[in-house]
Amino acid sequence: MDKLSTSETLTLERRNSPFSISIMDLFVNGKDWVNKRNFAHDFVTRESETFGMRDVYFMDREQILEKLFKQEKRLSQLVQNGELTHEDVLAITYIQDFSGPFRLHTSAFIPTLEKQANDAQKIAFLEPARNYRIIGCYAQTEIGHGSNVRGLETTATFIPETDEFEINSPTITSSKWWIGSLGIAATHACVMAQLIVNGKKYGIFPLVVPIRSLHDHKPLPGVHVGDIGPKMGFNAVDNGFVNFDHVRVPRFNLLQRYINVDRDGTVTRPQNIDPRVTYSSMVFLRVGIVNSMGKELAKAVTIAARYAAVRRQFGDSNDANSNQETQILNYPIVQYRLIPLIAKTYAMLAMSHEFYKQYQICKDEMEGGDFSKLKEIHAVSCGLKKWCTDTTIYGVDTCRHLCGGHGFSEFSGLNSSFSNLYPNIIWEGDNFVLAQQTARYILKSAHSFLESVANGSNIRSPNGNDPTNDVFNRYPNNFDSVKFYPWTQKSSSEIASNPTILIELLAYRFSSIAFDLTDRHYSK
Amino acid sequence: MDKLSTSETLTLERRNSPFSISIMDLFVNGKDWVNKRNFAHDFVTRESETFGMRDVYFMDREQILEKLFKQEKRLSQLVQNGELTHEDVLAITYIQDFSGPFRLHTSAFIPTLEKQANDAQKIAFLEPARNYRIIGCYAQTEIGHGSNVRGLETTATFIPETDEFEINSPTITSSKWWIGSLGIAATHACVMAQLIVNGKKYGIFPLVVPIRSLHDHKPLPGVHVGDIGPKMGFNAVDNGFVNFDHVRVPRFNLLQRYINVDRDGTVTRPQNIDPRVTYSSMVFLRVGIVNSMGKELAKAVTIAARYAAVRRQFGDSNDANSNQETQILNYPIVQYRLIPLIAKTYAMLAMSHEFYKQYQICKDEMEGGDFSKLKEIHAVSCGLKKWCTDTTIYGVDTCRHLCGGHGFSEFSGLNSSFSNLYPNIIWEGDNFVLAQQTARYILKSAHSFLESVANGSNIRSPNGNDPTNDVFNRYPNNFDSVKFYPWTQKSSSEIASNPTILIELLAYRFSSIAFDLTDRHYSK
């Protein structure tokens, strides 16, 4: 037998698949996304001179930034001409897989304005932002405070004499740091600051603060701004620092959807807005992360599976007809590393659709004033954000190691993927901080379930608004007295092939671990 | 109470230490190394214009290479003047912590010549290499073969007519790839090739092959050589590729310590050399890796512990006198991540001294012709290489994540550490391949122990040459019948505080798992 070429090997492997890849694609990704993705792919291929990324490997940072600025410019022009929609741009950005200096403008500055600006502010800030006449960033984190947002030290003090706010960050620890799009690109920042009116502190609120001149892009007076320097990844994003030396902005610049300061310094909060909506926008950001992780892991397992199929190493003692070495995919120790990751990819993709649906329902209900699902969605979003980002990032690492030396080359695509995804375990709630929040929610729920059972007041949640409580009801803390469970007297293969029973088992496991921990925690 | 400054916090923390740091330093590292390290530190500080590394963060690859070439040049001059010894240079390189384009010249080309060249070859190649008149690399891996060294395709064919070897690598898969110091620096390569004499294949042997002209550094005829491009880390090392189009070298260039080809093509292997010594040089390289890992992890846990001590986040509800936030080091979830790593660092450092001693004994015995310890040392070196590199590399990652956002900055030092250490899980035996070797050794040993017990022939190893067999003898496969173990009727705190019992427990665990696996494996 002649040796098989790489493409012959791949053809054979693909022929082994018992399902149609394109039907699976539609099933997993949905027709809309498949169309969008194909459209984006065609666009990038057609405009490959601007959008082709083959040459970035050998470019320095400045060259890459220049290339990305050109891409952004082209896209914004096409949007303004009406040739592309905003969704088209997102799809193109997605398949480009390369964050640039406008990333936070699009992903944080604009969404914050959409959510927190009033109508006049939308005209003043959102419209020019959408037309790239101003470029913004989201400036929350300071050197001294990341996870503990309440500890932020930058102040915004109302100055009645001039009807302005004065932004001040006099210390090193109060300097904004890590702010994407700020280092080079931003003309404006949405600054999270301690609001002080008439000597009273009102908490952290967002203000739009001009950073650089719209004429010559020089920092404005009192603004000390720059790039924070080289990072593990994400180097085409210009994370920056800024501190403010008594910088004044008009009172108008405080985003007014959730708070209002009058000309005379009266502070009001709109009545028809529940303060919990702020909380819900954190959930929104995490839903976005959770949604993207499955697609990211899918890229990595595709690279690794393909490589493991064509890479041959050591002799094939099982196949006398072959004069070729064994495909490494056939080694158990390779399968052990790769195949569970492929399964997790599918699980993550499927879950993300369902979770997004749940989130939409919760959001719609909140708009009608019903916040009953928010707590649960929040706890789940914390847990999923941690699990999905950990699984994806360390999954990408497993794929990289699987490729041996070639995984270490930038050309594998797995190194930039690992480094650029990495901050997802840090931002929008550090994973360890989030894990504690989910754990706390579960313990509290289990504890109050037990208490309500003890005093006879427990009921199952009426509209499925408290699925955690429902699980506790299904598997209450009476495991010793139950004689028959859905899996009782079933063989392990019967159980393994029955999804309903598997879910029941998971619920049982969840409940029993939760009660066990609750017991230990509250008896301390 | 006033807020503590960073240095005040650190002073307080350090005061908490119940032992003297400098005595611990001497105990862990030994006086020789402490002196060498301090010497190196002074040297680098004194010559900071050349050796200071503060500015590398903002340099591009070319600038870094230039800087490193300057350092190498200065060091080589000082060695040639007799102002520095080879050991001094190693210490300086160690604290510089930055591999450059001469790394493989020093760490692979020279050692290979020391071990495998005969006296005439030492004069021809080793002396000019030591004086930097030629720069070499170690060219083993090819595109098609890494782990499977026997599969290498580059050939070295004896040409009787001209008394030469012809080096040939006609295909993509036979191209050498990944070769450090080859991309830019090397003038010579130690090429591992299939030796063919009179049509007969003799296996893989090393030949010295000139790569670039000593006059203008241009590639020599028939040599196609270059840099393999950007990598996850290690970018100041010029990993390169080369393929050979019928390149001729004198017969003399085959390294002759372990093989000899006569003028007339007669192949002989020296009688007083056991072929297993080749095998022992793989062990040597792994011993080196194992030895360095503890020191590398020590750097990372030092950075993380220090940062966790000075980083404060969220309120301190336990301390009413404090107006400061809690040091993150005080959070259990931070301790849970960091403290076991500190313990592992100490364990690794201590182990590495002991393991090196064992290796030296084994080596000395081999020089006297006694190879009885080699098998065990080989299996242990595989297992330790895997464990130490995994623990260190993912430990560095844990330290990085512990530092929150600031871990993601290059200035944390943890990203370059992670990326540069990473190839240790790939080279000198991929970790998964090595794990299988250790596992195989243990299963084989357990199996033959059981067989020898069954036929009454088992004895404990006479000079401690087979410690694995000794452990099996101590805890043979009779667990059901034993009534009394050293830990029987002891409390867990008695056991935990008694190192002798802990080691016995480990031996018990090792033995029982090994027999269990053996049983399952051989009964298949």
Ligand SMILES: Cc1cc2nc3c(=O)[nH]c(=O)nc-3n(C[C@H](O)[C@H](O)[C@H](O)COP(=O)(O)OP(=O)(O)OC[C@H]3O[C@@H](n4cnc5c(N)ncnc54)[C@H](O)[C@@H]3O)c2cc1C
């Ligand atoms: C690439 C990148 C881009 C970013 N872009 C932006 C941006 O555009 N705008 C912006 O505002 N910010 C941005 N950030 C900042 C990011 O939001 C913060 O890094 C993040 O909030 C974590 O805060 P920190 O870095 O201060 O870590 P810290 O909060 O100091 O955490 C350090 C460590 O302490 C632990 N810890 C903290 N609190 C607790 C606790 N209560 N219990 C137990 N353990 C605890 C954490 O687990 C972590 O290991 C970015 C960060 C990165 C890395």
Ligand SMILES: Cc1cc2nc3c(=O)[nH]c(=O)nc-3n(C[C@H](O)[C@H](O)[C@H](O)COP(=O)(O)OP(=O)(O)OC[C@H]3O[C@@H](n4cnc5c(N)ncnc54)[C@H](O)[C@@H]3O)c2cc1C
């Ligand atoms: C930074 C760097 C520097 C290097 N420098 C040099 C150098 O100077 N000189 C030099 O000669 N080489 C060098 N190398 C090459 C290095 O030695 C090889 O990468 C290494 O031997 C692994 O080989 P491979 O990359 O071909 O991986 P492969 O052998 O192809 O392994 C790929 C995957 O298959 C798995 N696998 C392979 N065989 C088996 C098996 N039998 N059973 C189960 N699983 C298996 C592995 O676990 C791995 O996950 C360098 C590599 C790197 C990354």
